[in-house]
Amino acid sequence: MKKTVMTLALLAATPAMAEPLRIATEGAYPPFNEVNAAGELVGFDVDIANALCAKMEAECVIVAQDWDGIIPGLTAGKYDAIIASMSITEERLQTVDFTDPYYSNFLVVVAKDGSGVTSENVKEYSVGAQRSTIAAVWAEEQMGTRGDLRLYDTTTASFADLEAGRIDAFVADYFPAVEWLKDNAGFSIAGDRIDIDDKIGIAIRQNEGELKDALNAALNGIIADGTYGEISTQYFGVDIY
Amino acid sequence: MGYQDIKYAVSDAVCLLAQDTTPASFAKYCPRYIDGILVTVELLLLSSFIGFFIGALVAVGRVSGGPSVRSLAWAWSYVFRGTPLLVQLWIVYFGLGSLGEEQLGVLWPFFKSGWAVGLAVLTINTSAYIAEILRGGLATLPPGQYEAAVSCGMSRGQAMRRILLPQAIRVAWPAYGNELILLMKGSALVSTITVMDLMGQTRSVFARGYAMETYAYSAVLYLLLALFLTLLLKMVERRLRVGGYP
Known part of the structure; x- marks a missing residue:
């Protein structure tokens, strides 16, 4: 009661x-x-x-x-x-x-200095992106579903693999990439920012x-x-x- | 035409055949699902095959090795059965792999590939379970069998290979079938280390539209694979059986 x-x-x-x-x-x-x-x-x-x-x-x-x-x-x-x-x-x-x-966001391709990767030729390389993101969709459109595209659960995991050298480049959002590049010498943004009206x-x-x-x-x-x-x-x- | 091209051709052909009989939301992404299933099957076949031999060695070591071999074999089973598969995958891929090319040297091509790490970890993991299953099978055999084999002039290795292991495998087979199904389900975890297996492909398809049926299709495909494995295992079981209950 x-x-x-x-x-x-x-x-x-x-x-x-x-x-x-x-x-x-x-x-x-x-x-x-x-x-x-x-x-x-x-x-x-x-x-x-x-x-x-x-x-x-x-x-x-x-x-x-x-x-x-x-x-x-x-x-x-x-x-x-x-x-x-x-x-x-x-x-x-x-x-x-x-x-x-x-x-507003832009995409960028982050790669090791002097790797030769640009935003136009990503399909010739092994490229990472975070799963379920607009960057992954862009990369898929560039590389096709059977290209060497590695998808990660978090951005941090993919940056770790870029640093370890498992992937040649990583498609990232502009601001987090800039933040990461501050602490990681030897890497840079390859080519121009990609404006996808994001x-x-x-x-x-x-x-x-x-x-x-x-x-x-x-x-x-x-x-x-x-x-x-x-x-x-x-x-x-x-x-x- | 390389191996990869053959796999793609197979999945394109399957999807062409299934085009009219499957729902539109499946047909649209069909090649991805089938590409994924082929990777899952590939990992499963290789890891269960190699794992079986490692497991048999470990089981024999457990029952008939010297003290140091026995403890080593025990530790193998204990460590790889006692830690989650996900943890094992991440330790090797993200942990050891983060040492990079300079420190890993000749091992780097292995650590660089998510597929190779996934295969190795699945193999080691299943070998630990198979070792325990076979050890259980060996324990059911009366000691007289071994003694009889040796008194016929067989060496320890021959007795194991010709007399004991075949019987242990027969006893252990149903339990092994169970392990194979568990391995199939566990293999979905390799999608977290960038392998595009069935789970990896499913998650990518899901990201394209957040359609809940995506995972349902994947579940049906896993079920079909499990059904196929069960039938295969039953066939082998029938061959191995001598008398007893049906």
Whole structure:
């Protein structure tokens, strides 16, 4: 009986306390999202997520989720939004919805100095990319499905293989590549940046107009009041919007 | 025409035949699934074949070697059965492999290839299980068999090869069949070290549209492979059997 009363009390209390907004990020994509030595999620995406939550005056919980399962986790309702530097693509739009973009990405081919790899001749080499990314799709289009394309679960694992010399080149997003090249002499960006009109947005479930509007309004808010520029400058020295 | 081209030709032919009878969402990516299955089958055949011989050696070492051979054989089974296959794969591929070309020298071509590392680890892993299965089979044989063989003038090796191991294999065969199916399922882990086996291809196809049926197709293909293996094992079992329960 007592238990029933308590349950009823809990049920009655629920509508009053708003559910926290659950946001997923990958945690293996420095400097956008990574897990620091203390085990906390940090990075540009995490700061943007916190800034958006502050703007919306919402309570937020940020969780880490492996890249492979990050969209299925959203559709299954484990969290409500993905702020993990995710490209807005036609294929993803069939399953999820996106907010307005919060920055633009370019692809680059990273290779050992003097290796001869460029963005035009990748199919003659063994090339790595992170699985389930726009970089992997681009590489597949260049190399065909039977080329020597190695797919990795995380960007960090593929950079490790590039360093070890298992692959000749790695197709990466521009900003993480620049970050990695800072600490790794002897490697450089081969050829020009590849502009594939890649816009990065926040993924949410389909038919969640209210959340989409709230996130878009908050995004415009943090851009207008300078918070966005501050965070961006802190990580990249420039405003990357 | 190289070996690789033959494999691609086979999978293109299979997909052409299956084109009209399979769902459109499968047919679109069919060559990838079949390319993947061929890699899985290739790894499975090679690792189970080589692993069987290593396992037999280890089992014989366990029951009839000297003290140092016995402990070595025991350690082999204990270490490779006692650690997860995923951990073994990552230790060799990401761990040892990160030493790079300069430190690994002539071993580098092996460590460089995800396929070679995958094959070696699967082989060693299954050999540890096969050793235990065969050791169990050997333990069921009465000691008189060995004594009789030796008194007929056979050496220890001959007695093992001609008399004991064949009987042990017959007893152990159903358990070995089980191990082969487990090995097939375990082989999916090589997709984490960049091998494009059935699981690797499935994950890449999944990335193209997040269609849940992708994994269902892959499960059906694994089931078909398991069915094929079971039938094959049953055929061998029937050949090995002498009397007893059907």
